[in-house]
Amino acid sequence: MIEQSCAQMAPLEEILGRYPREEASLIQVLQDVHRAYNYLPCDVLAKVSQNLGVPLAKVFSVSTFYKAFSLTPQGKIIVRVCTGTACHIRGATQLIDEARRLLEIAPGETTPDMGFTLKTVNCVGACAMAPVLIVGEKVHGNTKPAKVAKALGVEEKHHAH
Amino acid sequence: MITLTVNGKTVRAREGSPLLEAVRAAGVEIPTLCQHEALEPWGGCRLCLVDVTRPEWNGWAKMVVSCMYPAEEGLIVETHTERVVETRRVVLDLLLARCPETPLIQRLAREHGIEKTSYLPNPEPTDCILCGLCTRVCDHIGVFAISSVNRGAGREIAPPFHEAPPDCIGCLACAEVCPTSCIPYETSDARRTIWGKAFEMVRCPKCGKAHITKAQADFYAGRNGVPRSYFETCDACKRQEMARTFSKLSAGAVGGMETGKQGNRETGRP
Numbered sequence: 001m002i003e004q005s006c007a008q009m010a011p012l013e014e015i016l017g018r019y020p021r022e023e024a025s026l027i028q029v030l031q032d033v034h035r036a037y038n039y040l041p042c043d044v045l046a047k048v049s050q051n052l053g054v055p056l057a058k059v060f061s062v063s064t065f066y067k068a069f070s071l072t073p074q075g076k077i078i079v080r081v082c083t084g085t086a087c088h089i090r091g092a093t094q095l096i097d098e099a100r101r102l103l104e105i106a107p108g109e110t111t112p113d114m115g116f117t118l119k120t121v122n123c124v125g126a127c128a129m130a131p132v133l134i135v136g137e138k139v140h141g142n143t144k145p146a147k148v149a150k151a152l153g154v155e156e157k158h159h160a161h
Numbered sequence: 162m163i164t165l166t167v168n169g170k171t172v173r174a175r176e177g178s179p180l181l182e183a184v185r186a187a188g189v190e191i192p193t194l195c196q197h198e199a200l201e202p203w204g205g206c207r208l209c210l211v212d213v214t215r216p217e218w219n220g221w222a223k224m225v226v227s228c229m230y231p232a233e234e235g236l237i238v239e240t241h242t243e244r245v246v247e248t249r250r251v252v253l254d255l256l257l258a259r260c261p262e263t264p265l266i267q268r269l270a271r272e273h274g275i276e277k278t279s280y281l282p283n284p285e286p287t288d289c290i291l292c293g294l295c296t297r298v299c300d301h302i303g304v305f306a307i308s309s310v311n312r313g314a315g316r317e318i319a320p321p322f323h324e325a326p327p328d329c330i331g332c333l334a335c336a337e338v339c340p341t342s343c344i345p346y347e348t349s350d351a352r353r354t355i356w357g358k359a360f361e362m363v364r365c366p367k368c369g370k371a372h373i374t375k376a377q378a379d380f381y382a383g384r385n386g387v388p389r390s391y392f393e394t395c396d397a398c399k400r401q402e403m404a405r406t407f408s409k410l411s412a413g414a415v416g417g418m419e420t421g422k423q424g425n426r427e428t429g430r431p
Contacts, residue, residue: 042322055305055328057296060321064310071322 011036012044016051023054026062030069039070075110075117077136079103079152084123086130091145095131096120098145102154116152163234168241180227180238181209189240192249192269193228194256194340195292200301202228205293207252208269212239224248246273254278262286263341288343289318295335295344303384304328307335307356320356331360331374365395372396 015032019025029048034040040063049056063069079099083092096118100106103116110117126132129141133151140151163176167187174183179202184191194206204226213230214222214237224245227238239245250273257270258280270276295318296308306329310319320326331353336344346355350371353360360374372395382389394402 045321055308056321057299057305057308057326057328061308061310065312067312 080134082132086127174232325358330376367398
């Protein structure tokens with residue numbers, strides 16, 4: 001357990017070295033932590049609080065305020081389905097249903113193998129390409145439910161089950 | 162000092178002081194929920210709204226929160242114009258939708274002619290109005306144990322990770338300052354619990370009253386560099402002790418006036 005948490009702290013040491021030890025660095029540090037760990041682990045947040053001299057309650061407040069931060073472990077690939085008005089009208093619900101069926105998880109959940117996290121987002125600002133599905137960093141516009149499996153790259157894997 | 166007008170009455174105020182002070186000095190009652198004289202104004206509850214204008218604004222007026230707006234020379238303040246009263250009513254209507262079962266909100270709403278909220282009442286009634294007094298008083302003391310977490314409709318006041326807050330000293334300031342008394346705690350001579358954290362109590366060495374937590378005594382002593390024993394003694398006993406010291410000093414001063422003067426010149430002390 002101790003070994004594990006030491007290993008867990010290694011990327012943090014490097015991140016903290018990049019920024020001045022002050023309150024103003026908090027969000028940048030949290031963003032880098034999120035990138036390195038794919039979420040904000042609570043013991044890492046405690047260390048951030050200590051290092052920057054920001055009370056833990058404040059760190060938690062900021063961490064929960066921004067939707068970009070997650071406090072629970074997330075899958076390697078984050079799948080976002082836009083549910084903005086345009087996407088909703090052009091079939092976002094069907095995309096969500098298809099993603100749910102393929103990944104066997106509900107929006108906000110992560111697959112047990114930590115492969116995917118499924119999320120719905122309010123609007124990605126790409127209404128002209130509605131409905132929009134974002135897999136990791138790749139944006140898939142004008143998507144249809146039939147294209148979701150390929151976009152996720154899960155078809156074969158789930159057929160093997 | 163500057164002069165301004167509140168509902169037609171001329172009042173004097175300190176320049177830059179919150180308008181709310183001038184309004185109250187004029188004897189006008191306006192409701193507030195997030196204001197506390199010991200804390201910086203916050204402008205959270207929006208109930209202290211007033212209309213302000215100036216003669217040169219040609220009849221144009223703006224609505225401001227009086228707890229944060231600085232008093233200025235010649236300002237004309239109206240506290241109960243139609244739109245101010247209506248806006249205040251909307252705020253209370255919304256608060257009542259959030260807290261349909263909270264006596265304080267029910268009373269304020271009723272005073273503004275609202276018996277039932279016109280919005281959908283909160284299916285999970287809460288007494289917390291998110292006035293921020295608890296977190297602000299905690300920050301002001303320098304403890305920073307609780308904060309506002311999440312955002313939008315899901316916003317709430319909570320300790321980090323919704324667990325017993327490591328920084329809390331159990332002073333109960335948050336619970337005391339809460340206008341709707343919605344922060345639960347238990348306290349006895351032996352133990353105190355708040356935010357899911359248990360505290361050991363310290364007894365006053367003179368009267369035996371358990372008046373402070375061990376964590377509080379440690380925190381104050383650590384911060385002020387004053388011996389811990391000072392904080393362990395309860396306020397009533399401290400006052401008695403001080404009264405005794407003063408009476409001793411004054412008795413001594415009458416008898417030892419001459420020598421006292423001499424001592425003053427040399428050491429700066431009596």
